[in-house]
Amino acid sequence: xxxxxxxxxxxxxxxxxxxxxxxxxxxxxxxxxxxxxxxxxxxxxxxxxxxxxxxxxxxxxxxxxxxxxxxxxxxxxxxxxxxxxxxxxxxxxxxxxxxxxxxxxxxxxxxxxxxxxxxxxxxxxxxxxxxxxxxxxxxxxxxxxxxxxxxxxxxxxxxxxxxxxxxxxxxxxxxxxxxxxxxxxxxxxxxxxxxxxxxxxxxxxxxxxxxxxxxxxxxxxxxxxxxxxxxxxxxxxxxxxxxxxxxxxxxxxxxxxxxxxxxxxxxxxxxxxxxxxxxxxxxxxxxxxxxxxxxxxxxxxxxxxxxxxxxxxxxxxxx
Ligand SMILES: Nc1ncnc2c1ncn2[C@@H]1O[C@H](COP(=O)(O)OP(=O)(O)OP(=O)(O)O)[C@@H](O)[C@H]1O
Ligand SMILES: [Mg+2]
Ligand SMILES: [Mg+2]
Numbered sequence: 001x002x003x004x005x006x007x008x009x010x011x012x013x014x015x016x017x018x019x020x021x022x023x024x025x026x027x028x029x030x031x032x033x034x035x036x037x038x039x040x041x042x043x044x045x046x047x048x049x050x051x052x053x054x055x056x057x058x059x060x061x062x063x064x065x066x067x068x069x070x071x072x073x074x075x076x077x078x079x080x081x082x083x084x085x086x087x088x089x090x091x092x093x094x095x096x097x098x099x100x101x102x103x104x105x106x107x108x109x110x111x112x113x114x115x116x117x118x119x120x121x122x123x124x125x126x127x128x129x130x131x132x133x134x135x136x137x138x139x140x141x142x143x144x145x146x147x148x149x150x151x152x153x154x155x156x157x158x159x160x161x162x163x164x165x166x167x168x169x170x171x172x173x174x175x176x177x178x179x180x181x182x183x184x185x186x187x188x189x190x191x192x193x194x195x196x197x198x199x200x201x202x203x204x205x206x207x208x209x210x211x212x213x214x215x216x217x218x219x220x221x222x223x224x225x226x227x228x229x230x231x232x233x234x235x236x237x238x239x240x241x242x243x244x245x246x247x248x249x250x251x252x253x254x255x256x257x258x259x260x261x262x263x264x265x266x267x268x269x270x271x272x273x274x275x276x277x278x279x280x281x282x283x284x285x286x287x288x289x290x291x292x293x294x295x296x297x298x299x300x301x302x303x304x305x306x307x308x309x310x311x312x313x314x315x316x317x318x319x
Contacts, residue, residue: 014299015070018074020045034292050092074090078090102276129147129190143189149173150194195264198224199217201261202282214282241269249271260273
């Protein structure tokens with residue numbers, strides 16, 4: 001008992017690294033602020049500028065001519081365009097024994113949309129009926145397979161709603177799929193959840209809780225709720241089923257922190273996507289919550305658990 005008390009009241013200043021390309025980004029700034037406010041030492045590390053000797057006996061990372069040492073935790077804010085190098089840097093931190101807010105394996109997993117949706121569906125998490133194709137030799141059969149029009153057709157590499165098309169009729173679906181096929185890319189063909197009515201719900205999961213949720217509503221006449229497409233965000237009360245679905249989706253992906261996007265369908269919440277580097281600006285602005293602070297507190301708790309001899313950590317998630 002006595003030893004445990006000494007343990008918990010020890011020196012609790014953490015050295016936290018934030019892997020981010022730009023210290024001026026809202027999310028990066030907020031995490032620095034929140035970490036410092038809680039008394040920690042926080043350093044922003046430009047992911048692409050890290051270099052490392054992967055064959056060395058003891059793994060190290062160098063940055064600006066010096067070795068990065070003494071970090072307790074690292075917060076990966078790895079943009080989609082640098083997933084490959086970014087996860088390699090993060091993996092090196094992991095090999096050095098630094099606690100990763102999200103593990104490299106989980107980030108790689110979440111960046112692969114096909115893999116993510118296959119995993120979520122295998123675990124019985126609700127999602128829209130979805131088909132994948134690259135060069136389907138029978139477009140009509142593909143359309144039939146996912147239940148027919150109306151359908152949402154997505155370019156897998158799309159973002160901010162670009163490359164997401166609603167095909168109201170079978171004819172329209174056929175021509176969109178054929179046009180996308182010409183681009184020689186992977187396509188996703190999905191049941192249109194009409195009753196979502198142009199809105200989706202972003203649930204910010206930290207640990208095993210949804211700490212904030214916002215509703216993004218598309219502008220009139222538009223089904224895509226992306227803020228880049230003119231959508232507007234507001235705070236929303238989510239149902240217990242939505243809460244449970246979001247938490248479970250993050251868990252299946254092995255992510256401690258995730259932005260889970262849900263559609264409200266007549267048969268319950270349907271997961272569209274699980275984001276491993278969710279932006280904090282929209283969710284903090286629309287909910288007024290200190291999400292960055294909650295993330296830092298989560299890290300404090302994990303490090304406590306890790307250094308507490310009574311517990312152990314392990315890699316989460318499979319596949
Ligand atoms: N199956 C669907 N039924 C109804 N609405 C949908 C469906 N799929 C997408 N939408 C709407 O379109 C928007 C954009 O789709 P999605 O999130 O899949 O693409 P994206 O935002 O371009 O990609 P990413 O989220 O990876 O950046 C969603 O936020 C949602 O409002
Ligand atoms: Mg989206
Ligand atoms: Mg996304």
